[in-house]
Amino acid sequence: MPAKVVVIGSLNMDLVTRAPRLPRGGETLIGQSFATVSGGKGANQAVAAARLGAQVSMVGCVGSDAYGEALRGALLAEQIDCQAVSTVEDSSGVALIVVDDNSQNAIVIVAGANGALTPEVIDRFDAVLQAADVIICQLEVPDATVGHALKRGRELGKTVILNPAPASRPLPADWYAAIDYLIPNESEASALSGLPVDTLSTAETAAARLIAMGAGKVIITLGSQGSLFADGKRFEHFPAPKVKAVDTTAAGDTFVGGFAAALAAGKSEADAIRFGQVAAALSVTRAGAQPSIPTLPDVQAFKAP
Structure with missing residues (x-):
């Protein structure tokens, strides 16, 4: 049986515009294209883990609107278990995304139904968590829910991953032990540690502080510079595969989902990181969030140029 990954988090409909550059404050730009694409960090990571070999269950909330039906349908199309995706009387979450000609993006998120994912909802689907090998959380749902899910994962003895995105402030101190x-x-590591993260050396310093704060192990993703792994005893830098980027949306989510799928399948940490990096590299060569996420055969066939 494939390893089981449970993703607890957000489902958003991404409203994506491409423009020559990102707008300045007060400026109106003429866009080049527009699309609606299923997204949300939680759902993206669930899709990534599923396409990359894991058996996946999603825990989250969607609204009672057309976006909600589409978001659920997108997960079901990936054979993701949606028994713990609840429909609530609210609008579904949305993300307003602008992507420029250099493949950089700016994103505004409206939580909508994601705000209804409470600790009580997590408890209602505790059997789903009990069946997991790996549990993944992010920060696009209420903090109380994230903290509850992390601690429940620790109580159950599961491998617990937190992708602290989006992060603009330190995490609650009692989360780290879970x-x-x-x-x-880089920006999230800086927000959590209170240190600048703009070089490999400063990333090492920030990772060391995060471990001192109680995190088990830290992986700082550095975009085209790869990833830095730290476990309190050593640092290891993993250079990124070289590709031509088209759109970086969901690259981080693809890495997290790929890393989780590989780790749950029994790969070593180093191999799981490399696997996640190849998946993320492939994703930036394609436009969109979930449409850009590669499959397991794509990753297996990848050869660096």
């Missing part, structure tokens, strides 16, 4: 793998990007 986290096996903390996976921030």
